[in-house]
Amino acid sequence: MTATIETAETAETAQAAETAARAALGTAAGTAAVRLSGVGKSFRGGATPVLDGIDLDVAPGEFVCLLGASGCGKSTLLNLVAGLDAPSTGSIEVPSGRAALMFQESALFPWLTAGENIELALRLRGVSGRRERRAEAERLLELVRLRGSHAKRPHQLSGGMRQRVALARALAQGGKVLLMDEPFAALDAITRDVLHEELIRLWESTGLAVLFVTHNVREAVRLGQRVVLLSSRPGRVARQWRVDIPQPRRIEDKDVADLSVEITEHLREEISRHGR
Amino acid sequence: MAADSELAQTDLAQPDSAQSHLAHIEAGLDALETSAEPETGRLRNVAASAIPPIVAVVLILAVWQALYAAKLWPDWKLPGPSQVFTSLKDAYRNGDVWPAVWHSIGHGAVGFGASVAIGTPLGLLVGRFKSVRAGIGPILSGLQSLPSVAWVPPALMFFGPTPAMLYTVVLLGAVPSIAVGVVSGLDQVPPLYLRVGRNIGARGLASVRHVLLPAALPGYLAGLRQGWAFAWRSLLASEIIVQSAGLGHSLGFLLKNAQDTNDMAGAFAAIVLILAVGVAVNQLIFVPLERHVLKARGLA
Numbered sequence: 024m025t026a027t028i029e030t031a032e033t034a035e036t037a038q039a040a041e042t043a044a045r046a047a048l049g050t051a052a053g054t055a056a057v058r059l060s061g062v063g064k065s066f067r068g069g070a071t072p073v074l075d076g077i078d079l080d081v082a083p084g085e086f087v088c089l090l091g092a093s094g095c096g097k098s099t100l101l102n103l104v105a106g107l108d109a110p111s112t113g114s115i116e117v118p119s120g121r122a123a124l125m126f127q128e129s130a131l132f133p134w135l136t137a138g139e140n141i142e143l144a145l146r147l148r149g150v151s152g153r154r155e156r157r158a159e160a161e162r163l164l165e166l167v168r169l170r171g172s173h174a175k176r177p178h179q180l181s182g183g184m185r186q187r188v189a190l191a192r193a194l195a196q197g198g199k200v201l202l203m204d205e206p207f208a209a210l211d212a213i214t215r216d217v218l219h220e221e222l223i224r225l226w227e228s229t230g231l232a233v234l235f236v237t238h239n240v241r242e243a244v245r246l247g248q249r250v251v252l253l254s255s256r257p258g259r260v261a262r263q264w265r266v267d268i269p270q271p272r273r274i275e276d277k278d279v280a281d282l283s284v285e286i287t288e289h290l291r292e293e294i295s296r297h298g299r
Numbered sequence: 300m301a302a303d304s305e306l307a308q309t310d311l312a313q314p315d316s317a318q319s320h321l322a323h324i325e326a327g328l329d330a331l332e333t334s335a336e337p338e339t340g341r342l343r344n345v346a347a348s349a350i351p352p353i354v355a356v357v358l359i360l361a362v363w364q365a366l367y368a369a370k371l372w373p374d375w376k377l378p379g380p381s382q383v384f385t386s387l388k389d390a391y392r393n394g395d396v397w398p399a400v401w402h403s404i405g406h407g408a409v410g411f412g413a414s415v416a417i418g419t420p421l422g423l424l425v426g427r428f429k430s431v432r433a434g435i436g437p438i439l440s441g442l443q444s445l446p447s448v449a450w451v452p453p454a455l456m457f458f459g460p461t462p463a464m465l466y467t468v469v470l471l472g473a474v475p476s477i478a479v480g481v482v483s484g485l486d487q488v489p490p491l492y493l494r495v496g497r498n499i500g501a502r503g504l505a506s507v508r509h510v511l512l513p514a515a516l517p518g519y520l521a522g523l524r525q526g527w528a529f530a531w532r533s534l535l536a537s538e539i540i541v542q543s544a545g546l547g548h549s550l551g552f553l554l555k556n557a558q559d560t561n562d563m564a565g566a567f568a569a570i571v572l573i574l575a576v577g578v579a580v581n582q583l584i585f586v587p588l589e590r591h592v593l594k595a596r597g598l599a
Contacts, residue, residue, distance in 0.1 A: 130495045133596035134513040147500035178597025181332030
C-alpha cells in the first residue's frame with residue numbers, strides 16, 4: 024500500500040523518470056494509448072512557452088492524473104491530445120484514433136435532449152440506423168444510471184446528471200482514450216464524491232485509458248494509478264507518483280490523505296518558485 | 300486505517316451490494332437536485348400575459364378621449380376614439396378593410412420571404428468568412444441605418460408603379476437586417492460548442508449543420524423578427540407614397556386616400572389597422588416561435 028515515488032528535479036531527469044515509467048508499465052513504442060514525445064506549445068506573443076518538452080505515455084487502460092497549479096498548461100495539453108490544437112514542437116500519438124474530451128461544463132447541446140446528444144455523437148462516429156443509435160443511447164444512459172432520461176433537456180438535469188450524460192456521450196464516441204479537463208470542479212462535494220466512484224466503476228468496466236486533469240490533489244490521488252505533477256510556466260513534467268492504493272478508494276482514506284500531503288508539499292514548492 | 304480496509308474488503312466481497320448502494324445514492328442525489336418545474340395553470344398564464352396590454356390600451360384610449368373631450372383641437376384635427384371606431388366600422392361595411400389588409404399582408408409575406416431567402420445565405424457568408432465580413436459588413440450596417448423609404452424614388456423610376464418596385468424597397472429594407480441577425484447569431488455561438496462538435500467528429504458541413512446553425516438559431520429568430528418589422532415598414536412607406544391601378548387597394552392606399560379626402564378619422568382607422576397587422580404577426584408568429592425555441596433550451 025505504499026506509493027513508490029519517482030522524483031525529478033529537472034526536465035532531463037523527468038525524462039529519465041518517464042523512461043523508467045515506460046519500462047515499468049511495459050509500454051514499448053506503439054503500444055501506448057497516448058504517447059507524447061518532447062511536446063512543446065507556445066502561443067503567439069507569449070514570452071515563455073506554455074508547455075515545454077513533455078514526455079508522457081499513458082498505457083492502454085491506465086488512469087493518469089495530471090496535476091498542476093494555474094498556468095501549467097494542463098488544459099492546453101488536453102487540447103493537443105484531443106487534436107483541437109497542434110503542438111509547436113514534438114509529437115503526439117493516439118494510436119487508437121481520436122480521444123474523447125470532457126470539460127468542466129458538460130457542454131451538452133441545449134437544442135437536443137440528453138439522448139439526442141448521445142445519438143449525435145454516435146451518428147458522427149458513423150453508426151447508421153436511427154433505431155441502432157436510439158438503442159445504443161438508451162444503453163449508455165443506463166450505464167451512467169440515467170435510464171428514462173432520454174427525453175430530458177440538459178437544463179432539466181442537475182450538474183451531476185449533465186456530467187454523466189457528457190460521460191455517456193464521450194463513451195458513445197467509441198474511442199479508447201478519455202480526456203477529462205477538471206470535469207467535476209463545478210460540482211458540490213457530495214456529488215463529486217459519488218461521481219468519482221461512478222467514474223472508477225466505468226473505467227474498470229470499459230478498460231478506457233483516462234487522462235484526467237485537475238488542480239485538486241486529493242482528487243488526483245483518489246482516482247489515478249499515476250499522478251503526474253506539472254510545473255508552471257513553462258509546463259514541464261516535474262515529478263510523478265505511482266499510486267498503489269487499491270480501488271475502491273475513498274477520498275477520506277488515510278493512505279489517500281498521506282500521499283496527498285506529500286504531493287501538496289511538492290506542488291507548493293513548484294508554486295513558490297514563481298514568487299521568488 | 301484498519302477499519303477502512305475492512306470496509307473496503309466487505310465492499311469487495313459483495314460488489315453487487317456496493318454497486319446497488321452507489322446506485323441508490325445516485326438516485327437519491329438525482330431526485331434531490333432536479334426540482335420539479337412549477338406548473339402554473341394555463342388560464343392563469345393567459346390572464347397574466349393578457350391583462351397588462353389590455354390595461355395599457357384602455358389607458359391610451361382614456362387619455363385620447365380626455366384630450367378629445369377637452370376640445371383643444373377641432374374634430375377634423377383630433378377625432379375621438381368613437382369617431383375612429385365608426386370610421387373603421389363604415390370601412391368594414393363597405394368591404395374596404397379585408398381586401399386592403401390581405402393585399403398588404405400578401406405583398407409583405409412575399410417580400411419578407413424573399414428577404415429571408417437572400418438575407419440568410421448572405422449572413423452566413425458574412426459571418427463565416429473574415430474577408431467577406433471586412434468587405435460587406437460595414438455596408439450592411441450602413442444599409443440598416445438608411446431609412447428604406449429613401450429607396451422609393453429610385454425604385455419608382457426604375458420599375459414604375461409595379462409590385463416589383465414594392466418588393467425592391469422591401470428587400471433593401473429587410474435583407475440587411477436579417478443578414479445582420481444571422482451574423483450576430485453566429486457570433487454568439489459559444490466557442491465551447493464548436494470545440495465539442497469537433498471532438499465528437501463534426502467537421503466542415505457537418506459542423507455547420509449539427510452545431511453552428513442550431514446554436515445560432517435564437518439570434519437568427521431575433522433577426523427574422525426585426526426583418527419582418529423592416530419589411531412591413533418599407534412596404535407601407537412605398538404603398539403610401541406610390542399609388543396606381545397596378546398596386547391595387549392596400550392599407551397604404553386607405554391611409555393616403557383618407558389624407559386626400561381630409562378624413563382624419565379615416566387616417567386614424569388606417570393606422571389602427573396597420574398597427575394591428577404588425578402586432579398580430581409579431582404575437583401570433585414570432586413571439587410563440589421564439590418562446591418555443593428558448594424554452595426548449597431552458598432560456599425562457
